[in-house]
Amino acid sequence: MSAATFGFATARPTTSAARNRFATQSLETATPAQLLVRLYERLQLDIARAEAEQRAGRHTAASEQLVHAQAIVSELMSMLDVDAWSGAPQLLSIYTFLFSELVAANLSHDPAKTSSCGRIVAPLADAWRQAATGGTTPVAAATPVGSLGTDVPAPRASFVG
Template sequence: MSLLNSRISEYNRNAVLSATPSQLLTMLYDRLLLDLSRAQLAQREERWQAASTQLIHAQAIIAELQSSLNVDEWDGAQGLMALYVYLNTAMINANINRDQALTAECIQHLEPLRQAWVQAASAGQSSASQGWGVA
């Protein structure tokens, strides 16, 4: 591994270790959407193995989001869980059937969610910096 790659890896590791829970969540969404965008491009170019790799990684992120979702904490959690289940199934089908439309559909569902989490995290940081946050 080159020195540059080693430094980048160290930087990424430190970013994750020092991130707040809301920052970690937005990082997961960022990576999830990156994986799906890469899968979509690979599907367009008929690079099926590359698409499969990206879709499988995206499924792993969805599984992590599902496992960390506490459905007893808030009213919308059941709906979000149902969406995660649907997206996971859609990604499996996009992979098996080489279905670009399903990959695009997953992106369409996730982009607004990512934006909502980014806004919520930003609002939480703003409140915390004003002394209104809950520890």
């Protein structure tokens, strides 16, 4: 008799299927601040991968990473309520500049420009990580929406994947 005879599954889910299921569940239960941390982490990963691909001369692969990074920045821009707190217009300016630099880095195939985008994102990502864990942020201008105090609203959480 086989395992299927007794109602047991005969095939185990693949590692990637299990990983996808875990990722989906984890996104569904994450707070808005945790989602933003994940967005920033993926943005940093995309930028690092793009820079490595540019340095290796693989411009198509770099472009894919930079286009994904641009999509994340667009999402960050759409989530930001510029009327909700005094630092939001400055943060929007940073996002706008970052988006244009990512486009320029993609068009020019310039790893130095891509690296500079990573240096822009790093302190913002750090500020979000601190905010999501209840820490304080050292840079008021980089204080993200949602963490944080009563005067700062939570972002509209529309990010998936």
